[in-house]
Amino acid sequence: MPDRPRHLDSPLVVALIKYMSKAQVWVFRRTKGRIGGQWRVGAGFRKPVPTLLLEHRGRKTGKLYTVPLLYLAEGADLVVVASQGGLPNHPQWYRNLLAHPATRVQIGAEHRLVHARVATREERDRLWPLLVARYADFDSYQSWTQREIPVLLLQPQDRQH
Numbered sequence: 001m002p003d004r005p006r007h008l009d010s011p012l013v014v015a016l017i018k019y020m021s022k023a024q025v026w027v028f029r030r031t032k033g034r035i036g037g038q039w040r041v042g043a044g045f046r047k048p049v050p051t052l053l054l055e056h057r058g059r060k061t062g063k064l065y066t067v068p069l070l071y072l073a074e075g076a077d078l079v080v081v082a083s084q085g086g087l088p089n090h091p092q093w094y095r096n097l098l099a100h101p102a103t104r105v106q107i108g109a110e111h112r113l114v115h116a117r118v119a120t121r122e123e124r125d126r127l128w129p130l131l132v133a134r135y136a137d138f139d140s141y142q143s144w145t146q147r148e149i150p151v152l153l154l155q156p157q158d159r160q161h
Contacts, residue, residue: 017085024068028053032109039070039135049135052078053106054154056092059099067093071107071154072127072134078105078114078154079127086144094150105154114154124151 028036028051038048049070056065072079082094097103097116105112119127128151132139142149 021068024051025053025066028068029106033107036068037108039068047135050107052080054080054093055104056096057100057103058092059096065093065096067091069093070135072131074127074130074153076156078107078112079119079131080152080154081131081138082150082152083138083141086141086149088145088147090147090150094152097152102157103154113157115157116152116154119151119153123153127151 024036033051037051039051050073051068052071053066054069056067057063058065069080082091084091098118101116103114103116105114128138131151138149
């Protein structure tokens with residue numbers, strides 16, 4: 001397994017990412033996604049990736065949080081990846097969605113009510129190559145961690161399986 005770049009785990013980088021995420025949410029909301037609606041970092045520098053805002057309710061606190069995530073549209077569903085840059089643990093938003101799957105996303109100016117579920121093995125096997133084609137760094141993140149990075153489907157609340 002290739003080593004995760006050590007500098008990515010420094011407390012300064014973690015704090016910077018958290019701050020930049022909050023800033024991206026703030027700008028995205030105020031510009032209705034005109035700024036912040038495309039990810040242009042890493043593999044996204046040359047091939048920008050669409051970004052949505054995902055709300056999630058804290059499983060312990062009940063507090064509402066928002067995080068920007070890269071996504072892939074798959075019919076009426078939206079596909080997101082709980083990569084957390086290849087860190088060893090799942091992101092908080094993923095654990096929160098397992099506890100509270102009914103939520104809301106924002107794409108541009110549009111708000112959608114969705115229900116989150118983890119992709120089945122067959123769905124993940126089919127979607128992973130599409131996700132990597134959209135954002136090649138997902139493959140690096142997977143190689144940096146021993147956990148299988150979860151893929152989630154955000155389905156319209158009126159159309160859940």
